[in-house]
Amino acid sequence: MFETTIAGSLPKPSWLAEPNKLWAPWQLAADELAHGKADATLVWVKEQELAGIDIVTDGEQSRQHFVHGFLEQVDGIDFANKVKMGIRNNRYDAMVPTVVGPLRLKGRVHQTEARLARAATRQRLKFTLPGPMTIVDTIADRYYGDKVAMAMAFARVLNEEALALQRDGVDVIQFDEPAFNVYMSEVAGWGIDALHRCIAGLTCTTAVHICYGYGIAANVAWKKTLGGEWRQYEEIFPALNASRIGQVSLECVASRVPLDLLRLLPDKTVQAGVIDVANNAIESAASVADTIGRLLDYIPKARLIASTNCGMAPMPREIALAKLQALGKGARLARERYV
Numbered sequence: 001m002f003e004t005t006i007a008g009s010l011p012k013p014s015w016l017a018e019p020n021k022l023w024a025p026w027q028l029a030a031d032e033l034a035h036g037k038a039d040a041t042l043v044w045v046k047e048q049e050l051a052g053i054d055i056v057t058d059g060e061q062s063r064q065h066f067v068h069g070f071l072e073q074v075d076g077i078d079f080a081n082k083v084k085m086g087i088r089n090n091r092y093d094a095m096v097p098t099v100v101g102p103l104r105l106k107g108r109v110h111q112t113e114a115r116l117a118r119a120a121t122r123q124r125l126k127f128t129l130p131g132p133m134t135i136v137d138t139i140a141d142r143y144y145g146d147k148v149a150m151a152m153a154f155a156r157v158l159n160e161e162a163l164a165l166q167r168d169g170v171d172v173i174q175f176d177e178p179a180f181n182v183y184m185s186e187v188a189g190w191g192i193d194a195l196h197r198c199i200a201g202l203t204c205t206t207a208v209h210i211c212y213g214y215g216i217a218a219n220v221a222w223k224k225t226l227g228g229e230w231r232q233y234e235e236i237f238p239a240l241n242a243s244r245i246g247q248v249s250l251e252c253v254a255s256r257v258p259l260d261l262l263r264l265l266p267d268k269t270v271q272a273g274v275i276d277v278a279n280n281a282i283e284s285a286a287s288v289a290d291t292i293g294r295l296l297d298y299i300p301k302a303r304l305i306a307s308t309n310c311g312m313a314p315m316p317r318e319i320a321l322a323k324l325q326a327l328g329k330g331a332r333l334a335r336e337r338y339v
């Protein structure tokens with residue numbers, strides 16, 4: 001009851017990448033960088049275990065960014081000439097690579113860190129991949145000329161890597177689709193179809209993560225425009241509930257999402273965010289347990305996993321660690337309280 005996991009990412013140690021920022025440049029190169037990524041992965045797998053997290057991740061220590069870390073291993077993309085593009089409906093500008101030819105995996109993307117994390121723990125292992133809608137919103141296109149066709153092409157290569165991760169012993173494969181909260185009308189239209197292409201042939205648990213983003217300034221400003229109640233989930237949950245994706249990872253705390261929207265996911269296990277990633281204040285175990293208690297009005301115990309609202313990549317390392325520990329302790333307290 002009340003198993004715990006995290007959305008996915010954790011901060012990189014300052015010796016590996018510049019701290020407290022997204023797209024942080026690596027501090028190491030060549031073999032040293034490879035060793036540094038492996039060391040950081042082991043540290044975070046162990047820290048999650050020590051904090052009592054049931055379903056752990058590699059902390060995304062081997063990728064600079066959750067989207068571009070995958071794209072770097074895909075043929076057909078020009079990384080040498082990045083272009084400036086407004087992403088997430090022009091919420092912010094990013095320097096993005098361009099699709100210039102047919103997409104094909106160059107080889108395995110995440111084999112090294114997946115196998116390392118698998119060997120390092122007996123906990124269940126979750127692995128995150130960017131979702132197709134979010135990818136096509138984070139890259140320019142000079143080849144496909146059609147967003148949906150390009151998304152389906154990405155879904156094919158994501159599926160290839162997902163099947164390989166399953167063979168590596170990964171228990172849960174999660175696709176991160178923050179774009180689902182931006183282009184709501186397109187989710188039922190093609191977003192779910194693209195996810196179904198991603199999970200074809202998978203027998204492990206599958207999940208999709210949809211949030212309001214990291215606590216970076218552009219997201220904080222965007223949230224101010226969303227009004228008193230954030231009802232984006234309302235438009236996409238019916239289609240998600242009808243989908244073949246097993247679990248939905250959501251933002252549920254310190255957020256203006258009305259929790260009764262969770263009733264629109266009666267057939268899904270929900271990884272509910274009970275840890276705020278947009279605020280450095282550390283939750284107490286009691287407040288985490290309180291949040292879990294509130295969620296029980298809308299989700300039965302058997303379908304509730306306690307998680308973080310989003311990734312913790314841009315946070316200070318010691319804050320992220322303290323939040324992991326609060327999550328573990330809060331879930332333990334909830335197990336005692338809500339028997």
Ligand code: ZN
Nearest residue numbers: 211213310311
């Ligand atoms: Zn997120």
